[in-house]
Amino acid sequence: MKKLLYIGGILISGVCFSQQTDSKIKASFFDGITVAGYVDHGAFINFTGPNVSVKHKDFKFILGMLPSLRIREDKSEGTKNSAITPNLGAGFTVAYKKIALQIPFYYNTKTSTQNGAWKMGIGLGYSFK
Numbered sequence: 001m002k003k004l005l006y007i008g009g010i011l012i013s014g015v016c017f018s019q020q021t022d023s024k025i026k027a028s029f030f031d032g033i034t035v036a037g038y039v040d041h042g043a044f045i046n047f048t049g050p051n052v053s054v055k056h057k058d059f060k061f062i063l064g065m066l067p068s069l070r071i072r073e074d075k076s077e078g079t080k081n082s083a084i085t086p087n088l089g090a091g092f093t094v095a096y097k098k099i100a101l102q103i104p105f106y107y108n109t110k111t112s113t114q115n116g117a118w119k120m121g122i123g124l125g126y127s128f129k
Contacts, residue, residue, distance in 0.1 A: 006007075008114070017100050019050050020033055022080075023054065024054070024055050025054050026053050026054075026055070027050075027051070027052050027053060028053065029049065029124070030048065030049065031050075031051065031060075031127070031129065032127060032128035032129040033047065033048040033062075033093060033095060033125055033126070033128070033129075034046070034125050034126055034128070035047075035066075035093070035100055035104075035124065035125030036124065036125065037102060037121050037122050037123020037124060038118040038121055038122060038123070039070070039104065039106055039119055039120070039121025040072070040106065040121070041072065041110060042073070043070070043071040044050070044068045044087070044089070044100075044104065044106070044121060044123065045067070045068065046066040046067060046068035046123070047066040047067055047068075047106065048062055048064060048066065048093060049067045050064055050065050051063060051064020051065065054056045056095055059094065059095070059096055060093075060094070060095040060127075061092075061093075061094055062092070062093040062094075062100045063091075063092055063093075064066060064090070064091075064093075065088060066088065066089040066090060066091055066094075066102075067086075068085045068086070068087045068089050068104070069084055069085070069086060069087070070084070070086075071083060071084050074095070076113075079113055082115075087106055088125075089104040089106040090104070090105050091104035093125075095127045098126060098127050099124040099126070099127070100126065100127050101122075101123075101125075102123040102124070103120065103121070103126060104122075104123060105119070105120055106118070106119050106121065107119075
C-alpha cells in the first residue's frame with residue numbers, strides 16, 4: 001500500500017510540474033513603468049508603485065498604487081494651490097511589451113465649493129523593463 005501511494009504521488013507531481021505555464025503572479029514595489037495622462041481637467045505623471053501583477057506572454061496586468069505628480073491650475077479666487085502637487089492614486093495598468101495603458105483613480109478632497117470624490121483618468125506610458 002505504501003509503495004502504491006509513493007508511485008501515485010510521483011506520477012501526480014510529475015504531471016503537475018511538467019506542464020509549462022506562461023502566467024505568473026507577482027508582488028513588487030516598482031515595475032519600471034512611467035505614465036503621463038489626463039484626469040479631472042489636469043494632467044498627471046506617475047510611476048507604478050507597490051502592486052500585484054500578472055504576466056501572460058507579452059502582456060502584464062497590474063493593480064496597484066500610483067505615486068504621482070498632478071498638474072492642475074487652481075482657478076479659485078484669493079489664495080491658490082500650487083499647480084503641481086504630489087498625489088497618491090490607485091489604478092489598473094496593462095503593459096504590452098514596452099507600451100502601457102493606465103486607468104488611474106485619484107481622490108479630490110472636499111473644498112468649500114465641492115464634495116470630496118474619486119476621479120478616473122486615462123494615461124499612456126512606457127515600460128523600462
